[in-house]
Amino acid sequence: MTSNARGWPDYTTDLNILTVAQCYQADQEAMARGITGETLMEAAGAAIAREILARWPSGKAAILCGPGNNGGDGFVVARLLKEAGWQVVVGLLGEWSQLRGDASTMAQRWGEDVRPLTVEILDGATLVVDALFGAGLSKPVEGIAAETLEAIGQVPVVAVDVPSGLHGDSTEILGTARPADLTVTFFRPKRAHRTYPGALHCGEVVVADIGIPAEVLDQIAPTLWENDLELWRDRLPRPGWRDNKFSRGMLAMAAGVEMTGAARLAARAAQRAGAGYVLLASPEKASTLYRVSLESVVVKGYRDTLGYSEIISDERVNACLIGPGLGTDFGGMEKVLATLRREVPTVLDADALSLFEGNSELLFENLHGGCVLTPHAGEFKRLFPEFGGEDYLALALAAAKKTGAVILLKGANTFIASPEGEIIVNTGASADLATAGTGDVLAGLIAGILAQTGEPLLSASIGAWMHSRAGKLAGPGLIAEDLSPLIPKILNEINR
Ligand SMILES: NC(=O)C1=CN([C@@H]2O[C@H](COP(=O)(O)OP(=O)(O)OC[C@H]3O[C@@H](n4cnc5c(N)ncnc54)[C@H](OP(=O)(O)O)[C@@H]3O)[C@@H](O)[C@H]2O)[C@@H](O)CC1
Numbered sequence: 001m002t003s004n005a006r007g008w009p010d011y012t013t014d015l016n017i018l019t020v021a022q023c024y025q026a027d028q029e030a031m032a033r034g035i036t037g038e039t040l041m042e043a044a045g046a047a048i049a050r051e052i053l054a055r056w057p058s059g060k061a062a063i064l065c066g067p068g069n070n071g072g073d074g075f076v077v078a079r080l081l082k083e084a085g086w087q088v089v090v091g092l093l094g095e096w097s098q099l100r101g102d103a104s105t106m107a108q109r110w111g112e113d114v115r116p117l118t119v120e121i122l123d124g125a126t127l128v129v130d131a132l133f134g135a136g137l138s139k140p141v142e143g144i145a146a147e148t149l150e151a152i153g154q155v156p157v158v159a160v161d162v163p164s165g166l167h168g169d170s171t172e173i174l175g176t177a178r179p180a181d182l183t184v185t186f187f188r189p190k191r192a193h194r195t196y197p198g199a200l201h202c203g204e205v206v207v208a209d210i211g212i213p214a215e216v217l218d219q220i221a222p223t224l225w226e227n228d229l230e231l232w233r234d235r236l237p238r239p240g241w242r243d244n245k246f247s248r249g250m251l252a253m254a255a256g257v258e259m260t261g262a263a264r265l266a267a268r269a270a271q272r273a274g275a276g277y278v279l280l281a282s283p284e285k286a287s288t289l290y291r292v293s294l295e296s297v298v299v300k301g302y303r304d305t306l307g308y309s310e311i312i313s314d315e316r317v318n319a320c321l322i323g324p325g326l327g328t329d330f331g332g333m334e335k336v337l338a339t340l341r342r343e344v345p346t347v348l349d350a351d352a353l354s355l356f357e358g359n360s361e362l363l364f365e366n367l368h369g370g371c372v373l374t375p376h377a378g379e380f381k382r383l384f385p386e387f388g389g390e391d392y393l394a395l396a397l398a399a400a401k402k403t404g405a406v407i408l409l410k411g412a413n414t415f416i417a418s419p420e421g422e423i424i425v426n427t428g429a430s431a432d433l434a435t436a437g438t439g440d441v442l443a444g445l446i447a448g449i450l451a452q453t454g455e456p457l458l459s460a461s462i463g464a465w466m467h468s469r470a471g472k473l474a475g476p477g478l479i480a481e482d483l484s485p486l487i488p489k490i491l492n493e494i495n496r
């Protein structure tokens with residue numbers, strides 16, 4: 001594994017997620033290295049056939065072939081299943097004579113009967129191979145293609161590359177798409193395979209090696225990664241024998257009077273994530289509560305913003321967290337600005353973001369390169385009303401570029417974008433995390449790691465991963481309080 005100047009792996013086994021255009025580029029780069037399209041298509045078809053034979057007993061396969069190379073893969077599958085003893089029928093959308101290049105070669109190698117695509121092709125099938133459209137999907141699926149996909153019923157479907165009708169990049173359904181039981185894609189996954197709602201259409205996803213060398217990614221330089229511990233395992237902060245509580249990382253955080261649970265959840269999470277010392281600045285009248293409930297957190301009371309600034313001015317402080325439970329009165333905004341003036345890496349969450357609704361330029365002017373903003377969709381809209389649409393990846397990226405900060409946009413998929421254009425997507429989080437307070441835990445985890453690393457993108461990625469992992473381990477019925485106690489177990493898993 002090599003790494004780029006900023007420490008991210010240039011390529012790893014399959015953590016890069018490619019755009020459709022980058023997939024075509026990968027094919028081209030492979031061909032430029034002497035690997036023919038025919039070889040790739042044979043390998044693609046062989047991978048699909050292998051996955052089918054490993055899962056289903058011999059039966060009757062209906063192979064739905066489209067007019068392009070996706071259909072070409074289908075012809076290879078037809079041949080290999082037949083050789084393995086399956087009964088195979090092939091239905092082609094369009095004319096045989098219109099097939100081009102490798103697809104035409106594979107149709108000839110199949111050499112058996114090819115029927116025009118009709119719903120009848122499905123009669124008696126025990127398995128359907130959907131090889132209508134893949135990366136080349138260019139318009140909504142309609143007509144006989146749509147009718148056939150919709151008539152499949154309960155029979156298992158194996159999609160070649162993507163379920164036809166699902167666009168690889170946008171995760172949009174164009175026209176119709178039959179959800180697959182298994183999707184076999186090649187070289188590296190696309191966004192549709194990994195993010196909602198597309199991933200729900202793919203069923204089990206197998207990313208098959210078809211002989212494209214990983215080195216082609218050096219040319220492609222992809223900027224989207226799936227968040228996985230292999231991405232940053234080596235960079236996870238670990239205390240050494242010379243460390244003491246201050247050198248491990250000292251986090252200063254702001255707390256409020258009303259939503260005291262939010263700050264407590266965040267403080268616990270920061271401690272569990274390895275901040276050696278958590279200093280909590282509380283309004284004087286709430287400080288006793290924090291002192292009693294957070295034994296190992298150092299609580300200091302303040303009367304006004306000046307008092308708050310004095311607390312966080314402790315020179316040993318190397319990261320700040322502000323937002324969870326801060327409150328939305330005017331003093332909150334002053335404290336956010338005071339925190340930013342402290343000029344240490346800082347996580348801004350919840351109220352620290354919402355307070356700037358209608359006045360977001362004031363916040364943006366004061367942000368610095370060490371900031372991580374962790375909005376959910378509602379907070380994001382308040383801060384960036386000019387950015388429309390539901391494409392969270394594009395939204396996070398645009399916001400990171402605009403603000404110069406790392407933006408972690410929370411949701412079922414969480415997108416973490418840097419101003420430099422890197423995007424880490426956290427996939428597969430459990431919907432059990434959709435419960436009040438889990439966002440405060442996430443902010444605390446990230447801040448705790450930030451106090452140790454000083455690196456916003458890295459800290460956000462590690463924090464989001466540990467958060468999802470804790471969600472999985474806690475399982476159904478989880479409440480936010482359950483997450484932090486699981487962090488030691490997760491750190492052990494990572495270090496194993
Ligand atoms: N060497 C390689 O490159 C490798 C490629 N591989 C395989 O190739 C696949 C990509 O192949 P591809 O580029 O030919 O595109 P593909 O998905 O077959 O579709 C294009 C055709 O469909 C048509 N069409 C599209 N949408 C339509 C619609 N809604 N309704 C009707 N028609 C529609 C479109 O028409 P047009 O847009 O030209 O009008 C065109 O004729 C990729 O997914 C993988 O499976 C693997 O073998 C590995 C090696």
Ligand SMILES: Nc1ncnc2c1ncn2[C@@H]1O[C@H](COP(=O)(O)OP(=O)(O)O)[C@@H](O)[C@H]1O
Pocket residue numbers: 350376410411412413414429430431432433434435436437438439440441442467
């Ligand atoms: N459907 C879901 N699937 C997976 N994770 C989710 C889902 N809904 C919410 N989450 C996660 O739960 C957390 C909720 O955070 P947030 O909305 O800030 O809650 P709170 O403000 O109550 O702490 C986020 O990390 C988010 O990614």
Ligand SMILES: [K+]
Pocket residue numbers: 070130131132133134159160161162163164
């Ligand atoms: K397909």
